[in-house]
Amino acid sequence: MLPDQSITEELPKDRKQKRQPHSAYLRRRLMTLTSIIIVSMFALEAAVTAWYDYRAQLANLEKEAYLLADAQRSVLAAAVWNFDFDIINNAVNNLFSMPEIMQVAIRYPDGEVIASAGKLSDGAAQMRITRPLLWDQGGEKEIGTLNVVIDISQVESSMLVKLTERSVTLSATLFICLAAIYLACRWMTQPLEELTAAITRLADGDLEQRIPHTQRNDEIGNVARALVKFSENSRLLYDLQNSLTFNVAEKTRQLKQVREDSAHDNTVRARLLAMVSQEIRSPMTAIQGAVMLCKNGLTGEIQEKTLHMLHVAERNCERMQKLIEVLFDIYQIQNHSLVLTLSPVNLLKLARTQTEIWRNKAYQTSKNLHFESGVAEAWVRGDEKRLQQIIDILLSNAVRHSGKGGEISVHLRREGALISLSVSDNGPGIPKKIRPYLFEGLARSDEACSDSLGSGFSLTLAKGLVELQGGQIYFESIAKEISSNSTLPTGATFYLELPYIPAPEAAD
Structure with missing residues (x-):
């Protein structure tokens, strides 16, 4: 039973069992006042x-x-x-x-x-x-x-x-009356003084004391019985408080341990990424060298079918090499050791150049890539090489996930104090179940598993690089399972936003 219920429910029950007391205490006070008035x-x-x-x-x-x-x-x-x-x-x-x-x-x-x-x-x-x-x-x-x-x-x-x-x-x-009144008041106030002392001890935390005058059948008895109920409920609350304090302390200790374990796991994972990157880089370099020697005919005459397989091996070696570099960059970001060279960058020129490069690649797979700009200039402060890498990741992701004949749009505009670059495609969209983990390097759609190795890590790298340069990256998407029963188009749009800066003055 809760403490407040014991007072509000049990006390009226006691009153029903006993006859309602006369207002003796109030009557005595009235008699005292009447005596003074009569005298x-x-x-x-x-x-x-x-x-x-x-x-x-x-x-x-x-x-x-x-x-x-x-x-x-x-x-x-x-x-x-x-x-x-x-x-x-x-x-x-x-x-x-x-x-x-x-x-x-x-x-x-x-x-x-x-x-x-x-x-x-x-x-x-x-x-x-x-x-x-x-x-x-x-x-x-x-x-x-x-x-x-x-x-x-x-x-x-x-x-x-x-x-x-x-x-x-x-x-x-008058002297006799005052003496009688004093004795009567003393007789009446003594129980109140004893109850006051009991209340003071309760306030000081003495919950085991005996409350006096609980047997009286007047207002003082009612107060004494209410104090007994209050003392019992206070003991229950005190025990509950101790239990809650212990539980909170235990949960706090557990959360602290989980946080320490999580920090340790993150450190181990970062070190593992660095170690894997270093350990795989050397064998991959050797494999690339061997494939190049074979492709150039230094190991003898090569048949056309074998040459085709060597080209496939070379492309996958390049992809693995890029994945290793991405993993190493992610490790440096998490370890706060990645160094950027910040300077004014014309994002309009950079985005247009990268779009032209990727337009040819998109055309080879029967996809259309368009670029539109709503500004005459778009200067930001960042690392030009890393900004180029971020744009390449977004364009690569859009080209990879757009089907044959897909449409890819790149828009550059200014929104207040921000320069916004958006890359949109009409692919299958991003499933809901992987959206919360899209930038954590663990999310890839099932349709893209065969040809998108490392795409999740690339988005993780893009997010880390953007935040290091004072910007943000986010996405909007309508997945195939949402639009299957409607006329809504599928696809995804990624937004890159960076603070705008005025154009730098030309050097003398």
Whole structure:
């Protein structure tokens, strides 16, 4: 079972077997928040109640003072109007008899004191009441003011005492609640801390540890069981990773060994080519010399039939000699020891010259060879001798694989920064099964086996020479098996592309 399947499939199965747990952990958190809110509301309610009590007491004092002042105001107004100071003093003393009154004063409108009782205390909380003394004589007229100063320090002290008592009570209550909340939070968070420590150890690679609290029937228990599944799946992944690492290392070692063996095989093959070329070259030279001596009559009179066989032997010796040279050149290319002489080459002139040479050979076998050029000049940088060899290989391949009456076309054109030379024929084409290996020296069509010895090696040599000169060679083909049930013409076209360079300046 894959790791992700064990978590997504087995965990819901465990949940189905057990009753769904209540949200105990969430409920505890809500209870904690509710306790804090309730304590805060009680504290606010106590402060508001004390404030309203304070304001109510002040209002009662103010009301009582107003009632006393209004009761004496008419008497005082008449006494002030009549300058009856005895009545004024009696009224002032009656008002001053109220315990909360600190001072009573009767004043003229200009502020002059007529009579007063009591004195003010510095720093004491006070409330001042001022009532006008009116005398009605054809209209109300203010003849003085009654000023009463009330001491409210006792009211404030009473409020402070109540606030202090309630603050102490609330502080004790809050302390008890906070202690209970702390203990409750400690009790609730301890499992989370233990699970956090377990997760940390899992992250550090300890996959064999025991996960706590797996027996609980709440959210913490669900998390613990999920961690157990995660630990099991992590062990599976760890084992799988180790196995994959070992397999990758083993495959890498095998590929490295194969690459080393392949490089060794290539080296051995290149050395074998060089050795075969060297070993065959000397006997072939001797055979060519012997055939030439016999053909020239130095060994005696030769019959016509024997002379014909000597010509055949000479031609095949030449072909074998060319094959040996091709093999040796391939060895030098693979060994990076082939030296080229690069210089500006007029590919148009070279291609036209080689086409004329091969036109006569094609005509002898009833084949037509045409040359067309879309450029006035085609300068490239390369080895002229090797470029001639490449063109000869392509033309030889086209002439060899074209049937009697075949058509061979050579086109030269410029495509951007490249000079392209194409050689086309209407032969049987290149079978699909040998196309991937055409330039590897191992592919030859069955129809050409009898007279195309070494043609595959020639294409390998052509490809190596072109790439050494900064170009490329490729082909397009329609084989006989493709066009047998259609009207498509068969044949093959080989393309030689080299970088174009400007024409060199004439020497002075």
